[in-house]
Amino acid sequence: MAIERQTIIYDGPGGPFEGVAAFDSTAPGPRPGVLIVPNVLGEKEQDRVTAERIAALGHVGFVADLYGQGKRTTRESPDPAMYMNALNADRPLLRDRLRASLAALHALPQVDAARTAAIGYCFGGKSVIDLARAGGDVRGVVAFHGIFDPPGYAYPTTIRAKLLICHGWEDPLAPPEAVTGLAAELSAAGADWQLHGYGGAGHGFTDASQKGSTRPGFGYNANADRRSWAAMTDFLAELFD
Template sequence: MTIRRRTLVHDGPGGPFEGVFAWDDGTDVARPAVLVIPNVLGQKEADNRKAEDLAALGYAAFACDLFGQGKRTQRGEGSSRYMDELNADRTLLRERLRATLAACAAQPEVDAGRIAAIGFCFGGKCVLDMARAGLPIRGGVSLHGVYDRPDYDSVAPITVPLLVCHGWDDPLAPPDALVALGQELTAADADWQIHAYGHAGHGFTDRALTAAGSGFGYDEGADRRSWAALCAFVQEVFEK
């Protein structure tokens, strides 16, 4: 097994966009793929490494870019500026997600009929929006995501199976927001499951997020358990 990566630049509304595609070049057979959707900071090396982890499991993976080529931020003041623009225009976000999915599907290593999506923080919201918009993914995983609904009507029913991995102490998604999401997905007749991790907060998979204050930060147990749940879920949706 040799895991490779290449830069993938593609068009879309407000683009171009630049991400990293990872795959095992030990086989030339088209395989299922997983979109890896970044957090508030945008596309970065941590996302590329997650794509490589998925490639090591036999999938192709695309650590994608929704902000635009060269648009990245660092923690601190102004870190959310590109995310804020998309939160204010969820229709634009939906169309960027559509273009990203198409770019992934066009890669020769990818079985275009079997693509799933995972996302972290803002990326978790993006995964939920893909399901709400009826974009053709086989399944979606939100990790310490944000659950507010978009300002357009969701499809009904929602046919994308969803796994939500949630830190119970996350101040950006308090228990009432989690319950509202469950009610939303139930009303939409979705196939959904929620894994809530006690004493974990926002960003529990982010190894760079330490000493971040109450309700935020890396949690080894929640990271390990959510990865195991994610792997089992992705395998299941691709076997259907």
């Protein structure tokens, strides 16, 4: 196995955009593709490592860029959420940028465009749920510590993509009423969905850079991180079988 990275420049509303693909260059033929949607900070090394882990499972990982080429923040930025907030205020634009990112994944020569999925973290979790809501051409989506508020626009009556929601039960950004609201929404839309709730875990439970966080309801949780990755692996195997 030889995992390689490739920078991909692609078009979309407000672009250009710059994503990163990871794949096993020794594997024969097209294989399933997984779109990876980052958290509030946008595309970064942490997401590229996730793409490599996806590639090691036998898929192609592609880190989406929803903000635009060169538009990134860090936790030390004056306003780390500036680009995220702009998209939260314009969910149709978020939807259209997700579609552009998915089209870039489908266009990769290593990818079997009939077998794709999307995963996302925090804001990326919200984003992949929106992708499912909007009828994105994926077999399924996985949200890790996502946000669940609906987008405010009409979407297809039936959500075709399967959904796996991996949720830290102590997450203050998605309290129990938001979780049950999402469940009701997905059920009303006829979706095939499942929810994994992790006790003692809060927002950002997969983010190892947040180890030792003292902020209530936020921070890394090794058990939830390990268990949610295993749940995702099984979910993707079922999708792509």
